[in-house]
Amino acid sequence: MSTTYVVRDSMTMLRRNLRHLSRYPSLALMLLAVPIVFLLMFVYVFGGTLGAGLPVDGGGTRADYLTYLVPGIWIMTVASVANGTAVSVAIDRTGGMFARFRTMDIARVSVLTGHVLGAVTRTLLALSVMIVFALLLGFRSDAGFVGWLGAAGLVLLLAFSFTWLTVAMGLAAGSIETASNTPLVLMVLPFVSSGFVPTEQMPAGLRHFAEHQPFTPIIETLRALTAGTPVGHEGWIAVGWCTVIGVTGYLWARRQFARVPVR
Structure with missing residues (x-):
């Protein structure tokens, strides 16, 4: 199948996923609500105490902690x-949609690509809202x-990798609940990283894990990029x-999708 058909079918699946988002706005609100609640809670409930423990001269303020926390x-x-x-993938998998798609004359990769592109689009929209929200709170x-x-x-x-x-x-889950x-x-892993507190303040064993798990270097890189410091x-x-x-x-x-039975 030519690249043209793959792109066309992927765009069709992307439109399908975006229509689902417009029909279920409560889902989009829930995806935004969790990070916003965490931001408000850590800034206004714990921000004063955690900010004082930041490695800056004289201790940090709540505003310093907001800057530290945002990445x-x-x-x-x-x-x-x-x-x-x-x-959403599990719903399509358990509901038989993937099995039906596999019987249709469409590029197989487009079925999963549509989910990925839809999720990346939702991520960009959510992050745009979060950046505006952080700026309103005082992030600079x-x-x-x-x-x-x-x-x-x-x-x-x-976002592309995680999606x-x-x-x-x-696809691997046996049920929607799983x-x-x-x-x-x-x-959970971002809590055991440098996302909320410096790893230097953690016990030795936990600190070693926090410094060598994926989220810490990603967060530290984002922190350096947004602060204008060397990465x-x-x-x-x-x-x-x-x-x-x-x-x-x-x-x-791809391996899990190949195992989906054709109906």
Whole structure:
């Protein structure tokens, strides 16, 4: 099948996913609500105390903690949308839609690509809202155009990678309930990273784990890009983690989709 047909069928599946979003606005609100609640809670409930523990001269303020926190909240937003993608894939899988699609004269890859492109679109919309919301709370950045462009590129790569992983999780799940629970690890891991507190304040064993799991270099890279400071080697580690996650998710998803029975 030619590339033209693959692109055409992928765009058709993308429109299908976006129509589902417009028909179920409560789902979009829920995907936004979780990161917004975390942002408000950590800034206004814990921000004063956690800000004082930041590694700045004289301790940080609530405003300093907001600046520190925002990149981690962006990661939570990406993970939240990816979690919803696993559920939507499981609904199509258990409801027989994938089996029907496999009997149709369409590019097979377009079925999964439509879910991925739809999730990335939702992620960009959610992140746009989160950036505006953070600015209203007082978030400020010293980054220039290049820094923001780099941050946007990294978040887009992360969203693409996580979505393929959660698509695979949704396909592998035996039920919708399982699909909604399996990706929760993506929501938990940011808490055991540098997203909310510096890793230097953690116990030795936990600190070692936090510094070597995928989220910490990604968050630190976003933090440097939005602050206008040098990224260093963390940037390459972040891109490497995103690439590994994306390739693993894609191969796993393709293998699971091939096992879907044809009806």
